[in-house]
């Protein structure tokens with residue numbers, strides 16, 4: 001029997017728990033012994049590694065976040081702690097790892113493989129959808145659905161009060177969440193880090209719309225733009241001439257009941273990850289593309305800025 005472990009690293013996403021559940025079930029089906037590593041790379045270093053049973057993952061499908069915890073480990077960047085992690089894995093006879101995480105997590109893993117030969121498969125997991133080489137990252141669909149509900153709710157109060165609402169989404173330096181939310185909510189303005197903007201370009205048009213009877217504006221802005229949401233709201237108030245409010249969605253975007261799409265993608269990502277490790281893919285990231293699932297080398301994935309889909313961007317102009 002071979003032993004295999006799973007861990008989560010970096011920001012949690014909805015979809016991690018379905019992935020963990022399927023990891024345990026599919027490993028057992030494949031004749032492997034599954035292990036859970038708690039609190040990301042910190043758990044590897046501190047030997048927080050436990051053999052998993054069906055009971056450990058029962059009922060977790062519907063829960064956001066991750067029941068095994070996640071962390072952004074600084075210690076794992078140091079070779080002495082990676083050596084400690086390797087000793088812990090050896091003690092459990094584990095030489096294969098499935099890691100749910102992002103760019104930074106995969107880079108650490110690659111170094112670990114080169115030093116100690118622990119095989120791995122990364123599963124792209126971040127609501128930002130900014131990992132190079134994959135069109136989809138686990139958690140994005142659930143986050144978009146949460147943002148949708150929030151925007152629809154804010155619209156109700158914006159319309160009732162004749163107000164402009166500036167709604168800030170997460171995404172770090174990537175405007176994907178804001179842009180897709182804008183296109184699918186029919187908001188009036190979208191600002192993302194990838195596109196330079198000048199608010200004054202919108203002033204005349206917005207004032208004209210108010211004169212013609214528009215009661216409210218919704219502006220979806222990504223957290224990575226040059227101004228903060230409050231400044232945009234002040235521009236609406238002072239320049240366009242409409243009362244305004246800010247709504248920063250924050251971490252509610254990361255949690256919540258995983259969507260059907262994320263549950264299904266978790267299932268598929270994990271299947272491919274385990275199959276890859278049992279096959280010929282010793283150090284890869286499983287990516288989802290228009291051609292289907294592909295195993296990519298770390299160098300193709302980590303350390304690159306993923307360009308936002310030009311087709312989506314073109315809809316803004």
Ligand code: F6P
Nearest residue numbers: 011126127128170171172223254
């Ligand atoms: O990378 C995911 C993400 O949610 C970003 O969108 C956001 O900028 C960041 O993590 C927030 O990090 P933290 O949870 O550490 O505040």
